[in-house]
Every structure is written in C-alpha cells, then in structure tokens.
Amino acid sequence: MVKCVIWDLDNTLLDGVYLESTSRPPGADPDMVSAAAQLRDRGILHAIASRNPPEAAQYAARVTGLEFAAAECGWGRKSDAIRQIIADLDIAPDAIAFVDDDLYERAEVSFAVPEALVLSPEDMSDAVGWPEFSPGVVTAEARRRGEMYAERRRRLAEARAFAGSRDEFLRYSETEVTIAPATAADVPRLHELSVRTHQFNSSGEAIAEPALRALVGSPSHRVTVVRLRDKFGDDGLVGGCVVEAGPDGAWTVTLLMMSCRAMGRGVMEALLAWLARSARRGGAAALAVPCRVSPRNMPLQLALAASGFRAAEGGSPDEPAAVFSRPVTGPPPGLPGWVSAPEA
C-alpha cells in the first residue's frame, strides 16, 4: 500500500513550468489535484520533490489546496530528494509513489529507488483506482490497470538484467506490434492519446472525437492504429497516425502519436518504417512529418532522426515547427519480424 505520494511540480502538479512564467505562475493541474484530493481523503500523505526554489512548494500548496508533509526543492538528483523525504517521514521505500512528467527523472528514480512506484501523470489519473492506493473495494477495470503496471515492472526488471541488445530483448519478450487501419471503435482511445501523449506527439494538440471520426471515414485520409503486446502483458492500442496523400506525390503525416508506455519497445520505429514502405507502394516520392518541436517531444525527434528523416525549420520563434521528411524512392526500410501490418 502506498502511504505517501511524492509529486514533481512542473507540468505535473502544476499546469505549466513555475520558473518560466514571467508574470503569473501556472495554475494547478485539475486532473492531478483531483487525484491527489481523493488520495488525501483515504489518508494518503503528499510530498513534493521539485527542481525549483523553495517558494514553489508554498505556491503549490496555495493553488492546489493540498497539504504537503514534506517538500524537497532544489537542483540535486530527484532520487536524493526522495530518499530525504523517506527518511524525514520515516516511511518504507515501497510505501511511496513518485509522479513526474519527465521520462528522465522517472528512469533515474526507478533505478535508484527500485521499491518505489514510479508513475507518469497519465498513469496517475488511472492509479487512484489501483489496489496500491485503495484500502477498500477495487473495480475489475482498476485491478486490470494495476496489473498492467505490475507487468511493466516485471518487464523492466527483466530488461535490466538481460544481457543483449534491445532487439534481442524484444524477441525474447515475444513482442507483437500490430499495425492496422483505424475503425470507429478506436476513436475514443485515439482521442485519449491525443490528449495524454506529449513526448511522442507531433502536433501537441488534442483532437475531439467527432473530428477523429470524420478523419477515420474520410477518403482522403488514412488513419492507422498500432497495438502492442508481449509475454509480460497486453498494452492494447498504444499509438496512431493520420496520413494525407497530397496531389504533389508527397505523403504528409498530419498527426503522429504514441503512448510513453510503448517507449523503448521498437513501436515508433516500426510505424515509421511501415509508413515509408506504404508511401513508396502508394507511389509517393517523399514522406513528411510536420512537427512542433519542444524539449518535451525530444523522443519523437530522436525516433525521426534514427529513421532517416531530415528537418527543414519553419514556424515562428514562439511556435518552433519543423517538417521532417525522407525520400521513399530508394530501397524500403525493413520491418522487424515482430511487426504484423497490411502489405506494404
């Protein structure tokens, strides 16, 4: 059972970055505050570990209306802040959860404090119903989500102990990536991905369900979904993209998004390779991915660079945008054996 949740502030408990705000600091994130308030009502403590000056903690307490049992603000490692809080509150490391939007911080903490439950904000909105946080009755759906997290921890532990390359681990885990045309039934999950994915999202904009439904039915667009499973568990629909075939023979990926749950498991690379093959088969000369570049979607920038895309800069200084593209006329990129997809 979790007894204390340790929160990051920027883009997690706060809806923005505290120090970047020139005049007014960001407000509280409504989803996270609602989750935190429910947990407080169950007797679970809250604490803060943030890369910010100490006054950020007082500010967070004011805008969230929450009480914090401990706050570590500074520029050291997050795992050190967490160890300090564990010592101050005299709580066992396996009784804490840590919530941070930043992949790097989560990796650092799960490596240094392996007993802790390490969650992204996306996880946290679900986690309120997990058995780890619920002394009372737990719904079947919540139990399933809690199990998914346990599966992920087993996968992570095995991956860490595995001697060999990532691809060897993907084969060992019996990874199955399935690429397929989207149907109307996929629309709610696609909407959810458009709202919740940041690190792997080319547009950074939420798309409403009716707009997605129209795209799925549109003859001039192809909406594709990606599912992922392996021997540790089934992650279901983890990604999607929207492609527009232009009159100039170029295919444009107007939206590309993937859940951070699928990171490091070859899914984005598989989707990009499949898109290049499909564009080639469809007679296109090039494949373009317009992308709003920010420090948050660096993983997408890496995936594009690793898949042979090159960027041309565009946009304005306020909204840095770039069009990543690659020719598709040469030999097509290979698809690993664990990918099943429509002929391309």
Place this chain on the structure above:
Amino acid sequence: MGGGTAPGVIGELRDILARATGREELREVDERQPLFGPGVGLDSLTGTLLLREVHRRFGVDVAGEDLNLDSLASLATLAAFIGERSA
C-alpha cells in the same frame, strides 16, 4: 563547465551510453561506431536518457541546437559537438 580533453569527454560519453542503454559492453564501443542502427541501436528512449545526462554533465542542449541530431552519428561527433559548445 564540463570541458576537459576530447579523450576524457569520450570516456565519459561511453560511461553515459552504457548506463542509458543498460549495456556494459558499450563501455568499449569504438568512438566512430554509428549510434543509430544495428550495433549500438540507440532509440528514442535510450537517446533521451543519453541526451539528458549530456545536458546535465556538460550543459549542452544537443536536441535544441541540432534539430537533425547529426551530432549523434557517433560518440566522436557528439564529443566534437560538446567540445565546440562548452569551450
């Protein structure tokens, strides 16, 4: 900050790469070995961990300054990129 001679930087980068990928054998990787593609197989997850640690240790924002990430061709090109910016 950071700095040091290029061989020292490459040694540190090997260390960062081994930890980001969880593969000890990459401590011996040739500095000209391509980071993307088979062999090292840097991907979006391990690449993010690598670049964040580079930012922390050397104060260089590689992804922000190099949109195409050409500096990630190999440890040698990455060390050169860091050397130019942290000098």
